[in-house]
Amino acid sequence: MSETLWDPADTQPPGTRVRGRLPVPGLPGGIPATRVRGAEPGPALLVTAGVHGGEYCGIEAAIQFANALDPATLRGEVTILALVNRPAFYAKRQYVVPEDGLNLNRVFPGRADGSLAERLAYAVMAVAKTTAHWVDLHSGDLHEALWPFVIYSPDGPAPVAQTARRMAEAYGIPVLVESPALAGGTYQAGTQAGIAAILAESGQMGQLEPAGVARHVAGLQNVCRMLGLIPEPAQAFETTTYTQNLWVRSPRDALQHPQVRVGQAVQAGAPGTILTDEFGEVLDRIAVPHDGRVLFHATSLAINEGDPLFAVVAP
Numbered sequence: 001m002s003e004t005l006w007d008p009a010d011t012q013p014p015g016t017r018v019r020g021r022l023p024v025p026g027l028p029g030g031i032p033a034t035r036v037r038g039a040e041p042g043p044a045l046l047v048t049a050g051v052h053g054g055e056y057c058g059i060e061a062a063i064q065f066a067n068a069l070d071p072a073t074l075r076g077e078v079t080i081l082a083l084v085n086r087p088a089f090y091a092k093r094q095y096v097v098p099e100d101g102l103n104l105n106r107v108f109p110g111r112a113d114g115s116l117a118e119r120l121a122y123a124v125m126a127v128a129k130t131t132a133h134w135v136d137l138h139s140g141d142l143h144e145a146l147w148p149f150v151i152y153s154p155d156g157p158a159p160v161a162q163t164a165r166r167m168a169e170a171y172g173i174p175v176l177v178e179s180p181a182l183a184g185g186t187y188q189a190g191t192q193a194g195i196a197a198i199l200a201e202s203g204q205m206g207q208l209e210p211a212g213v214a215r216h217v218a219g220l221q222n223v224c225r226m227l228g229l230i231p232e233p234a235q236a237f238e239t240t241t242y243t244q245n246l247w248v249r250s251p252r253d254a255l256q257h258p259q260v261r262v263g264q265a266v267q268a269g270a271p272g273t274i275l276t277d278e279f280g281e282v283l284d285r286i287a288v289p290h291d292g293r294v295l296f297h298a299t300s301l302a303i304n305e306g307d308p309l310f311a312v313v314a315p
């Protein structure tokens with residue numbers, strides 16, 4: 001096993017694991033990259049994590065998954081970019097790339113000559129386009145409580161959408177969210193490029209929880225079984241698909257007091273969160289907009305205008 005600059009000439013022999021650094025112009029050290037090439041040919045999978053720098057369960061899971069793959073038995077190849085947004089990771093910043101203030105998960109597919117976030121996205125897309133399958137790992141960031149879920153787009157050519165759906169079903173998380181994706185997100189950019197792409201969320205509030213990591217690692221391994229990369233039968237899971245997915249955002253800067261818990265069944269009109277001013281006077285009582293389950297809520301007392309407060313999903 002060696003660590004070199006990422007080799008775009010692709011001279012890696014079968015049955016090996018190579019570590020390198022994917023170059024990103026203007027970012028010393030680029031993105032750490034591992035490619036495990038199986039002894040036998042087969043499908044190609046990309047795993048990304050750390051698009052948001054404070055989502056530790058995904059980052060740690062991608063590293064553990066990369067090291068657990070066995071090149072001797074693998075059929076096909078897996079590329080792992082475990083820490084895409086290194087600047088945010090070391091700056092301990094939520095959501096954005098510190099250099100340009102952009103949310104990396106809103107700028108895909110990126111631009112070769114853009115700001116750092118756009119160049120990071122562009123470098124990741126160049127790798128994604130060499131694969132047919134893509135799993136992007138996330139977790140709840142520092143101020144995010146969330147119910148573990150897998151999200152995928154129903155858009156794109158039927159075989160791509162069907163494969164994405166099967167990957168989501170194989171992940172082992174019972175909550176599937178079918179959504180046409182926010183513009184500029186990883187799985188939307190993947191779908192548009194003809195890649196079967198899903199985004200998986202496990203872990204919350206910026207914590208490195210063993211259960212959150214293990215859920216991601218097990219999910220990736222079962223996706224590999226389902227795709228035929230790992231020559232073992234895939235496990236089947238019961239899942240529920242949610243097609244309504246509503247995110248409620250704050251109308252102002254305020255102090256917020258969540259009134260819901262993740263996974264909770266809620267009805268339209270129930271208390272969602274309460275916003276107060278800096279003296280504790282109530283400014284807004286924000287209600288749940290429709291019946292469903294709470295997918296996410298912000299946990300911070302501080303909230304800014306436009307920040308997501310909570311999300312409710314329904315079948």
Ligand SMILES: [Zn+2]
Pocket residue numbers: 051052055138139
């Ligand atoms: Zn994220």
